[in-house]
Amino acid sequence: MSARAADPRDPHRIRLLHGGQEFFPALVVAMDRARSEVRLETYIFD
Numbered sequence: 001m002s003a004r005a006a007d008p009r010d011p012h013r014i015r016l017l018h019g020g021q022e023f024f025p026a027l028v029v030a031m032d033r034a035r036s037e038v039r040l041e042t043y044i045f046d
Contacts, residue, residue: 012039 017023023042030038 015026017026027038027040
């Protein structure tokens with residue numbers, strides 16, 4: 001696998017999720033619906 005930056009012009013949707021209660025159910029749905037890949041980026045504030 002190779003890492004590549006997401007192209008903002010791609011026709012993909014972006015959804016910001018706050019906390020695990022929003023994130024994990026949405027991740028499962030995205031994986032179930034994916035045809036080829038799920039792109040994921042996270043940042044943890046401490």
